[in-house]
Amino acid sequence: MSDWTELVVHKYGGTSLTSTQHVQRAAAQLDRAQRGGRPVVAVVSARGKTTDELLAEAAAIGTRPSDAGPGWDREIDQLLACGENSSAALLALALRSRGVPTVSLSGPQAGITTSGRHGAGTINAIDPSRIGGLLRDGNVAVVSGFQAANRAGDVVTLGRGGSDTTAVAIAAEFGGQCDIFTDVDGVHTADPRHIPDAGILAAVDSRVMAEMAFAGARVLHSRAAALAAAKKLRLRIRNSGTDAIGTTIVERSDHMPENASFVTAVVHDLDTAAMTIRCPASNDSLTTDVFAVLARENISTDLVHVADSDPGDVVMRFSLKRSELPIARAALQELFYGKDSIVHVVDRVAKVSLVGAGLLNRPDSTALMLTTLSANAIRSSWVYTGQTRTSVLVPEDRALDAVALLHSAFELGRPEPELVVPV
Ligand SMILES: Nc1ncnc2c1ncn2[C@@H]1O[C@H](COP(=O)(O)OP(=O)(O)O)[C@@H](O)[C@H]1O
Ligand SMILES: N[C@@H](CC(=O)OP(=O)(O)O)C(=O)O
Incomplete structure (x- = not known):
């Protein structure tokens, strides 16, 4: 058994592989890392907007019937996997043209397995033998992100943004380090594409990062952040186009001063919908059934509220990803068939969150959030408060x-907010 602690996984997102020059730049970076004497794995996403384009092509071919079943989703996964596989082969060709020994592998070829449904797989296990063998022979292993094999050997994708999770899972399997290369200099106090004075965070606590990712900061896939936190993985977010040192995700164990700034970032998620379900209280298993059905479909809910209401009804409210509405609707339709329930969906909403530490001990943060919004005529609803996140x-x-x-309002536009943890 080799010692893989020196292993480094470089993950290149779609934005870092857009053009031929981008692919060659990634190859040069991998070449340098390999020459440094470390075992190197590259994990790649589909180039540029390829995944969106493939989905648009599928939509142009035909509409998913409401009773489509897994057969439709299987074909979508077959299609989407081509995006990552094409990136992997092109990057391997770019490496070979530089004389770097390399082999590209699809997720299934890399030994990555899942039991999840098509479009929402979660990684069960990684058999390290194929990647390990390639590394021992001096190759850079280039792995298609965002995909795994199910029991039947079919490809299953891991949900939008899932290549980060592939990269983190491989690094965790080998006990190595993971660098996520993207198109910004690191994790910022808000999305730098929309907030020009957002400051870069030199280091972010792993739990705060997991919360930011779940709240919608696309810079890291939420399951990747959670896995990295659980495995105490050495993880950095870096710009593939600059020498910026990026953001290091750190395990926080040090003392946090009481007067430290408590809000790290403001995060928004446009992929949000709000669902309200009203059902007769006599259907007493319905509330629990709803969440069981959504869990079966691997659909995360947030901002959950369940309450009795007049006349003898139970009202459930929760937010979910707008992109998961079709699956949620189909699953719930089955559950509600023949029962006297009303489902109401609002899909023109967005979730805005403060993410930080100790927020429950700072009630002034929720007050400042709500007053700031209302003073500017922004209607906010469905407030959620927790120790690391407040969302509306x-x-x-x-x-x-x-x-x-x-x-x-939270004065985050400074170069370095105080919550930044020293490394
Ligand atoms: N707090 C944040 N810090 C940095 N980037 C963020 C943040 N919130 C959202 N983003 C967005 O995440 C984007 C990177 O994610 P993504 O577009 O999925 O890139 P990739 O193709 O590399 O996976 C950035 O361009 C930025 O707009
Ligand atoms: N290509 C997939 C998977 C992915 O992770 O992409 P990216 O790393 O570019 O966010 C998607 O667009 O969702």
Whole structure:
């Protein structure tokens, strides 16, 4: 058994592989890492907007029937996997043209397995033998992200943004380190594409990062952040196009001063919908059944509220990803068939969150959040508060205004907010 602690996984997102020059730049970076004497694995996403384009092509071919079943989703996964596989082969060709020994592998060829449904697989296990063998022979192993094999040997994708999770899972399997290369200099106090004075965070606590990712900061897939936190993985977020040192995700064990700034970032998620279900209280298993069905479909809910209401009804409310509405609707339709229930969906909403530490001990943060929004005529609802996140729903068309206002109200536009943890 080799000691793989020196192993480094480089993950290149779609934005870092857009053009031929981008692919060659990634190959040069991998070449340098390999020459440094470390075993190197590259994990790649589909180039540029390829995944969106493939989905658009599928939509142009035909509409998913409401009773489509897994057969439809299987074909979508077959299609989407081509995006990552093409990146992997091109990167391997770029490496070979530099004289770097390399082999590209699809997720199934790399020994990555799942039991999840098509479109939402979660990694069960990684058989390290194929990747390990290639590394021992001096190759850079280039692995298609975002995909795994199910029991039947079919490819299953891991949910949008899932290549980060592939990269983190491989690094965790080998006990190595993971660098996520993207198109920004690291994790910022808000999305730097929309908030120009967002500051870069030199280091972020792993639990705070997991919360930011779940709240919608696309820079890291939420399951990747959670896995990295659980495995205490050495993880950095870096820019593939600059020499910026990026953001290090750290395990926080040090003392946190009471007066430290408590909000790290403002995060928004446009992929949000709000669902309200009203059902007669006599259907007493319905509330628990709803969450069981959503869990079976691997659909995460947030901002959950269940309450009795007049006349003898139970009202359930929760937010979920807008992109998962079709699956949620189909699954719930089955459950509600013949029962006297009303489902109401609002899909023009966005979730805006403060992410930080000790937020429950700072009730002034929720107060400042809500007053800032209302003073600017932004209607907020469905408030959730927790120790590391406070979230509200706002109208979708005011989401970016809300982020800018909160970013300024919480004075996050400084170069280095105080919550940054020393490394
Ligand atoms: N707090 C944040 N810090 C950094 N980037 C963020 C943040 N919130 C959202 N983002 C967005 O995440 C994007 C990177 O994710 P993504 O577009 O999925 O890249 P990739 O193709 O590399 O996976 C950035 O371009 C940025 O707009
Ligand atoms: N290509 C997939 C998977 C992925 O992780 O992409 P990216 O790393 O570019 O966010 C997607 O677009 O969702």
